[in-house]
Amino acid sequence: MSQVILRGSALEKHYPVKAGLFRRTVGQVRAVDGVDIELRAGETLGLVGESGCGKSTLGRLLMCLERPTGGQLEILGRNALSLDGRSLRRLRRDVQIVFQDPYTSLNPRRTVGDIVAEPFRIHRDVAPRGDIRRRVQELLDQVGLNPEHINRFPHQFSGGQRQRIGIARGIALNPKVLICDEPVSALDVSVQAQVVNLLRQLQRDLGLAYVFIAHDLAVVRHISDRVAVMYLGKIVEQGDEAAIYDRPTHPYTQALLSAVPTPDPKSRGGEGQIVLTGDVPSPADPPSGCRFHTRCWLAQERCSQAEPVLEARPDGVGLHASACHFAAVRV
Ligand code: SF4
Secondary structure (H helix, E strand, O other): OOOEEEEEEEEEEEEEEEEOOOOEEEEEEEEEEEEEEEEEOOOEEEEEOOOOOOHHHHHHHHOOOOOOOEEEEEEOOEEHHHOOHHHHHHHHOOEEEEOOOOOOOOOOOOOHHHHHHHHHHHOOOOOOHHHHHHHHHHHHHHOOOOHHHHHOOHHHOOHHHHHHHHHHHHHOOOOOEEEEEOOOOOOOHHHHHHHHHHHHHHHHHHOOEEEEEEOOHHHHHHHOOEEEEEEOOEEEEEEEHHHHHHOOOOHHHHHHHHOOOOOOOOOOOHHHOOOOOOOOOOOOOOOOOOOOOOOOOOOOHHHHOOOOOOEEEEOOOOEEEEOOOOOOOOO
């Protein structure tokens, strides 16, 4: 088994809620609330859940764009939370990000060459000045773009091509980890497949590890080795891709998967669909006990009183982690 290169333990990100004339803190939004997560070299960890569940905040914590309010973060064997600014900047080379929206994440007034060269300007010791243009052209070629288009502007590219520009910028510093935050959500389905295939190719060529954040479970299955399902700031189920998709034991995962269209409507979707009622509760005031109990069709009295622990539970074939008092495979 390959080495763990990123490890978050009991990670928390709480934002203060301010109110009144003197902007007093009256509460906390628990965007990420006690997450244990590991990423191994060369693997893809899919992070799924409805919008607002905390997955993008977790992604930003993992690449040190935001500092957690609690917990530990180890990157490449180093305690990322104890580093000074210079050491942190050096460490950030190894963990880069690709953002969701290729339309807003690229500065429209800068050429593609400038955009992809940006990491080299921040980390000046990576490539000599005279080499940057050649290196940018290599990167454009690597992501399937014409290196001769280096002087074009973002609006001269399609959505899929713009996301390739974002990926070229993401891999410029030869990182070990790429946090992909909804990288294909804004793209057409046919273009999504091309971008996912590009990411898989780059992973093979460069040995990258991905945290792949998305709400589309079909896309996540296509690319992930392991999958973590988030609900209201916590991971509620985690395991190998096959265990999560074929033998989910948490009712929330089962509901999400039942809504994924399949070619065989009898297997999932169609009449087997579990419809979740109600909105996701506010992370400023999460429900007691199991946070999912206000929407769970299997909830019992115990669920609102005791919080279930995320731990290995039987899934019919082996064990994988689930945070439910009544975890079971339900066909
Ligand atoms: Fe549903 Fe109870 Fe399991 Fe929570 S612990 S997911 S409320 S059955």
